[in-house]
């Protein structure tokens with residue numbers, strides 16, 4: 235009942251758009267889906283993403299959105315259904331969290347392999363067992379090699395905005411790849427803030443209808459999709475996906491240019507820099523941990539410490555050149571992972587090793603720390619971030635790194 | 647307000663029954679280009695299925711012989727649009743395709759037209775892995791679609807392993823007879839259609855078919871596509887490789903499966919059960935069932951059976967006809983219901 239009341243109060247009639255609304259990350263994306271006029275959406279319950287599907291079902295029930303809403307019997311089906319709807323030309327939306335996302339893993343792999351522009355939300359959640367609903371990024375990151383574009387969001391407004399950008403980039407025929415939006419479970423899915431929700435006219439200017447073109451599965455276009463190719467052709471097809479992922483970078487840049495123009499924003503596509511001017515040491519991370527990190531950076535700046543923060547927005551495609559250009563300026567960088575990668579180089583997190591690899595070819599490289607923190611949804615605290623920065627400041631002086639990878643905020 | 651949701655229903659294609667073999671369309675929509683085994687009945691099922699459905703059809707095919715051996719890149723036999731789906735996804739593939747088409751047409755984004763949606767799966771993909779998605783799909787009355795399970799009684803494509811559709815005692819590569827255990831396959835074949843009918847009372851049409859009776863088979867497909875809502879057909883398909891017999895006898899083995907009463911032919915339309923073909927005669931006691939021995943001993947996969955095994959098989963088959971509350975369909979004995 236409470237849920238219904240909440241949903242009711244936030245569903246705007248289309249005439250009422252272009253206004254500010256106090257909504258959560260989940261609600262913001264539901265509104266983006268409404269304005270994008272999605273055709274098919276599938277739902278299966280798992281916390282914390284599922285609030286989003288509750289919102290969408292209410293929008294449909296109230297006539298604010300015209301879409302086929304299918305309550306699936308598992309995440310595997312949930313993702314398979316939208317995959318097939320996308321193949322016949324429908325704009326589709328889906329989502330999951332944690333083990334639910336993993337239950338769909340087979341469908342996730344082939345959706346990317348088939349180049350179907352499915353847009354999904356992952357309300358990031360730990361992979362139980364042992365049971366945990368808190369935020370960790372290992373769920374969404376598990377598809378990082380498969381041809382999914384992956385983006386992480388910081389605040390509710392950005393959740394709304396990136397959802398529109400995701401449809402546009404995924405459905406661009408130069409790309410035709412699925413896109414997942416990482417929303418930190420609880421921190422973003424369920425926290426509210428004021429969001430500017432634009433008019434349908436503006437959204438239509440930005441987002442053209444999905445056109446599958448010659449790849450449409452329809453009796454007027456009787457093609458065979460996904461025949462058995464084996465060693466005869468698979469490597470060429472993999473290469474095409476690789477090219478598409480590379481092209482997506484330019485398409486993302488175009489989309490941001492148009493987005494900024496039409497909606498009056500000033501986003502840079504791949505990285506957000508915070509107080510990095512003349513910094514010696516910077517932390518790097520993604521998602522909502524930006525907030526405690528920014529607060530800590532500001533406090534330490536007040537004390538004269540030369541610290542800054544860089545937030546990664548797109549994990550796939552990974553913005554290698556932008557990362558190099560940005561991070562080469564600093565003496566020490568600390569990569570924050572809200573994930574783990576047991577047995578990896580230096581036992582670092584996933585971001586840590588991606589960033590180290592991206593920095594490898596720089597003529598002069600910063601020293602790199604890996605910080606693993608916030609697992610299972612544990613709060614990333616100002617004390618914890620201060621601890622990271624102090625280690626980095628020490629290294630900026632000594633030029634020595636004692637421990638490459640440090641777990642922060644763990645009871646010993 | 648009406649009790650039925652306004653989310654229901656657009657009209658499906660109206661495909662009347664072919665009135666005799668000579669009335670069957672000559673056009674083929676499953677052409678050359680496949681590389682199934684000689685005598686493969688499942689390939690015939692594909693051909694008849696799409697002949698019955700016609701050109702305004704989208705076909706989705708689960709992994710298995712009918713995908714792998716049929717659609718080698720550049721040599722697709724499908725004249726209609728075809729898309730592969732995952733082994734357990736026939737239900738979801740049909741549902742997603744039907745939902746996509748329906749939404750686009752309702753919203754004026756696609757020309758309105760009744761397009762048949764058929765998803766097929768094997769016994770592995772249907773009776774085992776895909777059961778949950780098939781069940782879920784049969785619960786959505788607003789989508790017109792057909793799921794057809796071609797049952798060759800093993801995971802054939804991966805080298806003939808036992809599935810939920812494999813008969814009791816059969817020799818498969820996962821259930822080989824050995825020195826200590828003659829019978830490794832201890833499971834009786836899953837009663838798929840009876841289960842689906844009992845479990846999905848709103849599903850308007852389920853049927854069993856066998857391509858040895860081609861005209862009946864095609865007409866069941868046409869009815870399933872015309873009736874509206876999600877439907878299911880289970881086809882028993884002799885498989886020379888998995889069953890180990892000369893490809894010459896596929897047709898005959900299909901007939902024997904029916905004549906021995908091992909596989910019954912029936913349809914359930916709006917909850918009314920109709921037996922047909924020789925099964926109808928068996929039920930009406932106008933035809934005596936042939937002994938299962940006649941069927942089993944024609945196939946290498948039962949060559950290890952001793953008399954005791956054949957007797958057991960016969961006894962279980964007899965029960966289907968003599969004890970089941972609905973012979974061949976619902977395996978509940980009245981005495982177990984306390985009567």
Ligand SMILES: Cc1ncc(C[n+]2csc(CCOP(=O)(O)OP(=O)(O)O)c2C)c(N)n1
Pocket residue numbers: 340709710711712733734767768769770771772798800801802803804809
């Ligand atoms: C998820 C998954 N597990 C296993 C396989 C391997 N596999 C490919 S075809 C096949 C056999 C399927 O058997 P069935 O559905 O009976 O079709 P048939 O091969 O007999 O025609 C299997 C197990 C797969 N493709 N996908």
Ligand code: SF4
Pocket residue numbers: 681682683684685686687688689711715798802803884885886887888
């Ligand atoms: S193994 Fe059986 S089902 Fe597969 S192609 Fe051969 S005969 Fe057909």
Ligand SMILES: [Mg+2]
Pocket residue numbers: 710768769770796797798799800801802803
């Ligand atoms: Mg099989």
